[in-house]
Amino acid sequence: MAQAEATLPASGSASTGAPSTALTTADGTPLKVSIRRAMRRNKLLAFGLTLPLLLFITFSFLMPIFEMTFNSVDNRPVANTLHRSAAALQSWDGQGLPSEAVYAAMAEDLKQAAEERSIGRVATRLNYQESGMRSVMMGSARMIERHEPPWKEALIDINAAWGEGSTWRLIKRESGAITFSYYLNAVDMTYADDGSIVAQPEWRQIYVKLFWRTAWMSILITALCLVLGFPIAYLLANLPSRHANLLMILVLLPFWTSLLVRTSSWIVMLQNEGVLNDLMVWIGVISDDGRIQMVYNRIGTLVAMTQILLPFMILPLYSVMKGISPSYMRAARSLGANPLVAFWRVYVPQTLAGVGAGGILVFILAIGYYITPALVGGQSGQLISNYIAYHMQQSLNWGLAASIGTILLAGVMVLYLIYNRLVGIDKMKLG
Amino acid sequence: MKQWLKTTTALVAGVAAMGAAATSVQAQETLTIVSWGGAYTESQVKAYHEPYMANNPDVRIINEDRSANGLAGIRAQVAAGNVTWDLVDMLEGPAITACAEGIIEPINHDELLASAPDGTPATEDFVEGSLHECFIPQIVYATLFAYNSDMFDDGAHPSTIADVFDLDGFAGRRGMQQIPAGNLEWALVADGVPYDDVYDVLDTQEGVARAFSKLDEVKDSAVWWTEGAQPPQLLADREVSMSSGYNGRLFNAQVVENQPFELIWDGQLFEIDGWVVPAGKLTDRVKDYLHFATDTQRLADQAKYISYGPARNSSAPMVSTHEETGIDMQPHMPTAPENFQTPIQKDAEWWANNGDEMSERFNAWLAR
Numbered sequence: 001m002a003q004a005e006a007t008l009p010a011s012g013s014a015s016t017g018a019p020s021t022a023l024t025t026a027d028g029t030p031l032k033v034s035i036r037r038a039m040r041r042n043k044l045l046a047f048g049l050t051l052p053l054l055l056f057i058t059f060s061f062l063m064p065i066f067e068m069t070f071n072s073v074d075n076r077p078v079a080n081t082l083h084r085s086a087a088a089l090q091s092w093d094g095q096g097l098p099s100e101a102v103y104a105a106m107a108e109d110l111k112q113a114a115e116e117r118s119i120g121r122v123a124t125r126l127n128y129q130e131s132g133m134r135s136v137m138m139g140s141a142r143m144i145e146r147h148e149p150p151w152k153e154a155l156i157d158i159n160a161a162w163g164e165g166s167t168w169r170l171i172k173r174e175s176g177a178i179t180f181s182y183y184l185n186a187v188d189m190t191y192a193d194d195g196s197i198v199a200q201p202e203w204r205q206i207y208v209k210l211f212w213r214t215a216w217m218s219i220l221i222t223a224l225c226l227v228l229g230f231p232i233a234y235l236l237a238n239l240p241s242r243h244a245n246l247l248m249i250l251v252l253l254p255f256w257t258s259l260l261v262r263t264s265s266w267i268v269m270l271q272n273e274g275v276l277n278d279l280m281v282w283i284g285v286i287s288d289d290g291r292i293q294m295v296y297n298r299i300g301t302l303v304a305m306t307q308i309l310l311p312f313m314i315l316p317l318y319s320v321m322k323g324i325s326p327s328y329m330r331a332a333r334s335l336g337a338n339p340l341v342a343f344w345r346v347y348v349p350q351t352l353a354g355v356g357a358g359g360i361l362v363f364i365l366a367i368g369y370y371i372t373p374a375l376v377g378g379q380s381g382q383l384i385s386n387y388i389a390y391h392m393q394q395s396l397n398w399g400l401a402a403s404i405g406t407i408l409l410a411g412v413m414v415l416y417l418i419y420n421r422l423v424g425i426d427k428m429k430l431g
Numbered sequence: 432m433k434q435w436l437k438t439t440t441a442l443v444a445g446v447a448a449m450g451a452a453a454t455s456v457q458a459q460e461t462l463t464i465v466s467w468g469g470a471y472t473e474s475q476v477k478a479y480h481e482p483y484m485a486n487n488p489d490v491r492i493i494n495e496d497r498s499a500n501g502l503a504g505i506r507a508q509v510a511a512g513n514v515t516w517d518l519v520d521m522l523e524g525p526a527i528t529a530c531a532e533g534i535i536e537p538i539n540h541d542e543l544l545a546s547a548p549d550g551t552p553a554t555e556d557f558v559e560g561s562l563h564e565c566f567i568p569q570i571v572y573a574t575l576f577a578y579n580s581d582m583f584d585d586g587a588h589p590s591t592i593a594d595v596f597d598l599d600g601f602a603g604r605r606g607m608q609q610i611p612a613g614n615l616e617w618a619l620v621a622d623g624v625p626y627d628d629v630y631d632v633l634d635t636q637e638g639v640a641r642a643f644s645k646l647d648e649v650k651d652s653a654v655w656w657t658e659g660a661q662p663p664q665l666l667a668d669r670e671v672s673m674s675s676g677y678n679g680r681l682f683n684a685q686v687v688e689n690q691p692f693e694l695i696w697d698g699q700l701f702e703i704d705g706w707v708v709p710a711g712k713l714t715d716r717v718k719d720y721l722h723f724a725t726d727t728q729r730l731a732d733q734a735k736y737i738s739y740g741p742a743r744n745s746s747a748p749m750v751s752t753h754e755e756t757g758i759d760m761q762p763h764m765p766t767a768p769e770n771f772q773t774p775i776q777k778d779a780e781w782w783a784n785n786g787d788e789m790s791e792r793f794n795a796w797l798a799r
Contacts, residue, residue, distance in 0.1 A: 120531025131788040206795040393500050
């Protein structure tokens with residue numbers, strides 16, 4: 001559109017001398033209107049063509065992300081099931097034990113929950129906060145039918161936990177429609193009994209360490225990819241095309257190979273009885289008892305992921321390097337720079353767009369990587385995404401999985417913004 | 432190019448025709464049954480599905496090997512309002528959780544299930560304490576330790592849980608499952624806690640700490656496994672000298688594949704596995720299938736193919752010989768008297784309450 005408007009005055013300038021007479025088409029409509037109409041048609045057509053992709057992205061990408069974010073704070077199962085108790089607890093000051101009215105409200109809630117079979121979700125949810133709450137809720141819901149008011153005595157009779165202020169403070173805290181407990185859990189924090197936020201006991205702390213490990217490993221993998229990929233990209237861009245094509249195939253061949261195959265071959269290469277260890281024993285670098293553990297730990301993850309992500313570094317670098325004219329280097333040399341200085345001060349700065357693109361691509365892929373660490377990472381090579389999968393499939397704590405995922409997503413977006421500020425995303429070149 | 436086009440068209444048409452043929456088969460009634468896969472699903476196919484389909488030729492049973500994520504699957508399907516599984520094979524613990532969430536159907540056992548041949552109603556025939564509101568037991572299985580007898584001298588092999596934790600007395604690395612369940616119980620038993628008191632001790636913070644400090648002793652020699660197929664492999668490769676594992680898989684390696692494995696029945700952790708019906712799927716067809724597949728004969732038949740104990744008392748005397756090798760299956764059952772001296776019944780309720788906290792603690796402990 002902007003281009004079209006820019007060309008209009010240029011074509012109009014041919015008719016200088018008569019600026020007042022507007023240009024018209026053959027049928028008499030002003031040219032401006034006619035062009036605008038045509039542009040609008042084109043725009044609609046373009047929009048129509050991108051519509052399937054837009055819908056696809058909305059349904060398969062944006063909505064799941066939105067839902068995930070929502071899952072990480074959603075506490076409606078508790079809020080809905082215990083709505084009477086939550087309302088009654090509003091006026092409780094948190095000192096001593098609540099009044100009979102609160103107990104009666106809880107009894108009603110429990111009865112209804114037992115009937116509707118909705119108690120399980122609540123029990124599971126509260127059990128995340130305090131182990132043992134599950135059986136308090138389940139047992140009480142099962143037994144409440146057989147009890148009579150006064151409800152205070154009845155509930156305490158069913159389970160002594162109802163006679164403790166901490167149980168009620170927990171329920172008061174966790175009965176809102178929205179909870180931040182999952183986020184606290186994801187950064188190894190929790191609510192203390194008085195409602196203040198404290199660190200988890202040391203033996204439960206795990207996620208912060210994993211976030212740092214993930215970030216650190218991703219940086220390391222990105223750096224390794226850059227160090228290994230830069231020379232290859234340089235060769236690719238500067239070799240005569242006959243050799244460059246062969247080299248390109250060598251880069252692309254693993255890129256096209258199944259991820260699982262590549263990961264499994266690393267197991268074959270690196271394991272205790274694997275190719276590399278056998279070779280080292282055979283040539284006598286290590287003894288048969290001194291085989292090096294290179295897989296099922298951090299080294300395994302590092303090696304396998306670097307190899308798998310390498311093409312994502314090489315290809316953007318290559319495309320940028322291909323566009324750098326060799327005459328710059330020649331000019332630098334003729335102006336007296338030695339090869340190293342010319343390379344560092346003239347060539348490298350021109351590749352920065354490729355370094356940035358490759359770097360951010362590899363880093364973002366690495367930070368969310370899942371299958372490779374799961375297969376070759378052992379214990380010490382697991383990344384945060386493996387724990388997201390664990391909470392999705394094994395522990396079924398979807399709220400926690402969602403909050404870890406959201407934190408990860410936010411981290412990537414912050415990085416993206418920093419990158420945009422420092423380098424400018426429009427300078428990114430992906431090939 | 433033209434030739435190529437012709438071939439492709441022919442292919443596409445062929446595939447379409449096959450699709451149409453498949454649909455016409457699907458016009459019959461289908462039952463989607465979710466189970467654990469491998470030798471276990473195979474035993475169900477032989478003992479339940481094939482005879483059932485022979486009696487009901489208009490029914491086709493589709494197996495899905497998704498039980499490892501059974502609870503997550505049912506949750507997601509019920510939440511999405513699109514339940515495609517008709518019947519799910521599940522452990523007792525997740526079944527209790529699912530039942531409380533209302534995502535599986537409550538079962539009236541006496542009405543739905545067959546009585547024992549002598550007329551004992553189903554509720555009295557199944558192993559005591561194994562029936563739950565929404566759960567129909569099939570088998571009793573055990574997680575227990577086994578060792579590779581080639582790696583020990585005659586007469587100097589391990590025979591108790593305490594021996595497993597005795598690294599000086601018995602050399603070699605230990606294969607252990609990468610979950611807290613089982614390991615905590617065994618650590619306490621090895622530390623001298625009586626078998627029946629394990630969960631009482633675990634109920635206290637000190638008890639849990641005691642279990643973890645006992646596990647500390649073997650942590651450096653442990654190889655962690657996650658899939659049931661790994662322990663026999665680890666033992667056969669001599670990566671470990673002893674490993675925990677599922678008794679059915681270990682039996683298979685020991686008897687069918689002739690591996691030099693011996694089982695340590697001391698402290699076997701036994702669990703019940705059975706059927707649950709996802710919400711809204713308790714149709715007449717599913718009821719009919721369940722009535723057939725959980726009767727005394729069918730449960731006894733399953734033991735011909737895999738060494739898991741039938742969950743009905745009346746099936747026990749009918750357990751016969753292994754289909755493939757012809758050996759007597761009775762001594763390989765977890766419930767056989769000589770194997771059942773010092774068992775620990777996995778407390779599904781305790782794990783439902785404490786599983787999340789224990790897993791967090793276990794993962795943090797592993798990562799340390």
